[in-house]
Amino acid sequence: MKIICIGRNYVEHAQELNNPVPADPVFFIKPETALIRAGMPFFYPDFSNDIHYEVELVLHICKVGKHIQEKFAHTYYDKIGIGIDFTARDVQKICKEKGLPWEVAKAFDGSAPVSKFLPKEEFADLYDINFSLAKNDQLVQQGNSGMMIFNFEKIIAYVSRFVTLKMGDFIFTGTPAGVGSVVKEDNLKAFIGDKRMLDIKIK
Numbered sequence: 001m002k003i004i005c006i007g008r009n010y011v012e013h014a015q016e017l018n019n020p021v022p023a024d025p026v027f028f029i030k031p032e033t034a035l036i037r038a039g040m041p042f043f044y045p046d047f048s049n050d051i052h053y054e055v056e057l058v059l060h061i062c063k064v065g066k067h068i069q070e071k072f073a074h075t076y077y078d079k080i081g082i083g084i085d086f087t088a089r090d091v092q093k094i095c096k097e098k099g100l101p102w103e104v105a106k107a108f109d110g111s112a113p114v115s116k117f118l119p120k121e122e123f124a125d126l127y128d129i130n131f132s133l134a135k136n137d138q139l140v141q142q143g144n145s146g147m148m149i150f151n152f153e154k155i156i157a158y159v160s161r162f163v164t165l166k167m168g169d170f171i172f173t174g175t176p177a178g179v180g181s182v183v184k185e186d187n188l189k190a191f192i193g194d195k196r197m198l199d200i201k202i203k
């Protein structure tokens, strides 16, 4: 499986990192080794001094697709979860300055904790899903799927022009404003609505 991540999908987050609001989705890929499932800790890597959290809704892909039309895209995901796109912001800054790929800042082991998934039928409105992140029980990020620049269908249609989606792939759909640093011993809790979906210790 692969983990596809959308960047700069919320206007206020693009602005907080001084990035332009994109005309097309920006995406990158994390390998399977980035995945950590609920209950496992995140081990702070030795190559960064500025690991940031980015809380994101995550789609679970349920069938193979290439060149998926936007009008059919909703049939290619069946469940929604929440994840954290951990980012070595100091390393990413150097990548950006040098025009280098982002893998060293984004694709490292453990950089993609993902919760269990909820069937999409459980959501009253897929375009109005509230989600949030608390660091040490203080609210730090708050988002709503209706605030995305590119909605779930547009993301699936765009990404599948380039990369075949397969059953079991995950798509991180971008983070709202409020990203920030973690240090060892911090705790992160991610919520969909009021439901606590992830509880991660930084070690």
Ligand code: MG
Residues within 6 Å of the ligand: 005, 006, 007, 054, 056, 085, 172, 174, 175
């Ligand atoms: Mg992200």
